[in-house]
Amino acid sequence: MKEITKSAALIAAASGIVFGVLTPLSASAADASSALNWGACDGAGLDPRQECATLKVPMDYARPDGSTIDLALSRIPAEKPSARRGALLLIPGGPGGSSLDDPSGKGQKLPQAVRNTYDLIGYAPRGNAPSTTTSCGLEHRDLALTASRPWPAPDGSIDGNLATARRMASACARNGGELMRHISTVDNARDVDSIRAALGERKLSAWGVSYGTYVGAVYAQLFPGRTDRIVLDSNDNPDPVNPERAWVKITEVGVEDNFPEFAKWASTPGNPYRLADTAAEVRPLFLRLAARLDREPIPWPGANPEELNGNVLRQSMLNSLYDPDDYPALAQLILAAQHGTPLPAPQTLPDSVAQAMTAVGAATICNDAAWPRSTAVYEKGVAKSRAKYPLTAGMPRNALMCAAWPWQPKQPPVRITDRGPSNILLVQNERDVATPLSGALKMREALGRRTVMVTNDSTGHDAYLDNGTACGDATASRFLATGERPRRDVYCR
Template sequence: MTKIKRNAALLAASTAVLALTAPLTATATAAAAAAPKPLDWTKCEGAETDPRQRCATLEVPMDYAHPKGEKIEIAVSRIPAEKPSARRGALFLIPGGPGGSGLNSPSDKGQRLPEQVRDAYDLIGIDPRGLAASTQVDCGLEHGDLAASKLRPWPAADGSITENMATARRTAKACARNGGDLIRNLSTANEARDIDRIRAALGERRISAWGVSYGTYVGAVYSQLFPHRTDRFVLDSNLDPDHTRVARAWNAGHEAGVEDTFPEFAKWASAPGNPDRVAKTAAEIRPLFLRLAERLDREPIPWPGANPEELNGNVLRQTMLNALYDPDRFAELAKLIRAARKGTVPPAPEGPPEAVLQNVSAVGAGTLCNDVAWPRSAAAYEKDVAASRAAHPLTAGMPRNAMLCAAWPFEPKEAPVRITDEGPSNILLVQNERDVATPLKGALKMREALGRRATMVTVNSTGHDAYLANGNECGDRTVSRYLATGDRPDQDTYCA
């Protein structure tokens, strides 16, 4: 998926604690698993794609507890294996998010895969339930509530979360009013069930997968629910799978992610010869950034065309968070810092169309809020935010704050899936050491949960998305070899 879509999807991150209902019954799950019809492949519509890519839609139950009830459509794409005599099966390219589109992944990121991998697998892309070419969901949020610094719950300059709680109530109410029955049936477990329905429609006994970011959690949940259906699984840029917190743990992880990654930005932004140089030494960058954010809290700069139409402290902090996803984006943050210090702003950034943001935000909200129940008490968030602000001033309390799930009007329909070491040992984790969105600290929790099922390749690199993106040659080679040949490291490996 594109970086724009990835970043828009990740705007909605966070989720919570207990108060869960019983899981789906075995009878309902078995009934839902009746074999679907084969897929009817046609030319893909819309964006330019590889001419070999074909698209189809698959009907799945909206609610797997009622498999004979209302149906929704899942959009699927495929580029067949390039060497039929070497074909092993289907490789699912599971997008991040929640809210990331993967329908065109076979045509873009799939073509970065080495020839030996493309020879062996049909490349399968999907738009998860609720998204884009699949049956869509929309919360109908106000324009201001689609701002990146609003979708992330940044506290007020004084640490107050009063406005965040009001935003949570307003946006959760909009999702309940406009999201229909579909928004209640968005969840990671249901996305995994949709993938298994696609597997069945493809006629595959087992599938392989490359899941990225939130896609690592989807892949882990699939491997837990359908272990006998897994072949070679690669989980890239891994999330903490804590079943008591789910995305609340992911959002909290930004504290460690920013602390791990900001020093790399500081080195880059102080390098001699850098046209976007911010300071003469790396040690100056952090206090400079913090002082500037505090000044913008007090004295925002008008920013026509942006959302919101001012550069305040939280907009600067959100820009920092976005830029740390990829070293190629460091210049974006440096240019904003340099302009703001002079009391000016660069041209307003271009974001996705509002209709795309509405859709992505709704999918993110429904998935995160339905996976596990969130605390409802403002006092709990106030305490966490205060502690977070004191320990991690760069993130200013945002990672522990309340998003719309704190006011979500629905209870989860089932308990979150607990990731364990039960199942075949066929998972390879790949993880950058410095990753702002899925930090190494959380990835090690995924490694621990999977136990004997997995080995892990830790890559000495900076940025989100390791394999064939922001990793290194050693990590890429290790993952490619596993997908192509099944040769996985016998033990956890470090790629320097």
């Protein structure tokens, strides 16, 4: 899972669910589309064709006549009006991510036939600027990835992690406002349907990535008759009890799936960042260095925390395994730490950005499902994980701030099933650290006859038009442009 990474009473009936049954549309498509006034977008480097609008949605869909919040939307209209089919919503990852700039960005990587066919729609999910925002007002130290991803102490103790979880959860309760209680995957899925109605579309197509695959799957479960062509790319495990805990836990498997690829790259002759003569030597080299940094951290000015310790190295490893293009950054860091040369400049987010991403991520993960409160559950899980998966040192089974979250979920997680039209295509890389294949197969199993799956013999997160294969990209593009989908699951080399 990527780092913890998104409508008014007029269309509330189009988005609401009453005892699991969809209520009918309350207005015509033409009436709904009048809710949006498209104009110029703020920001630099955007495609001049991109337009922006603001949509009001209920803060709490159980109270559609209550307080509202703003959702920021963007679009680039279909490039061939005579071929236009509808709207393609770009559902971002995270939780905590935004797709507001994506019509100008990754949307332009879509082939011409797809851009001819759809208006490309981006949005900033609730809690993310410039939509109505929320923040936990966290201390600077708690914005470090090693705080939100709780790495145990070198001896395996989680006492410090539990203290951090309580401190961060208390800050969210104190500073987050009412919106903090109404950020969840179900809220996001209902926002998606509010966007659909406001666009004047009876059905919506979507390309969801990473956490966006779970939003897309929940949307397709709650509103099956309002889905057109759905591509879910880099798929989460839709665990019916605690999906987010399953995502974090499976990171230990994702690292094991991907580290051998880094090791092969880092031992290749001629590589200027070569770490060892053979791939087999890279893993013990990394583990020895992490253990040494546990004992003897190196100052790292500008980083958060301002030292390279064992857990910061482990987190840097996890970051780099998302994309093979980032392997050199990890190797450079390892070489500098080994040889005592200056560390590379730290890559950090501005505190304002980190505040928003952390708050939205925490709210989603903690509001979606109840996490264990027992310290013993986490202690046992961490000890077991450390023994079996030393590269991740127990972090994936540790206590996030959800262990101290002040609120209970409003409802249980949505159970993903095969009920609904067969109009979903899953695209998945075989080696993906954030959304491993083993978890994606759970999504495939849950959706059943509604989907087919393209598995790429490829490495990295974000498969379609990024780290996948030409075969996989062509299959997804053809489905979006024409509706043609393989009759059965396929494997792309």
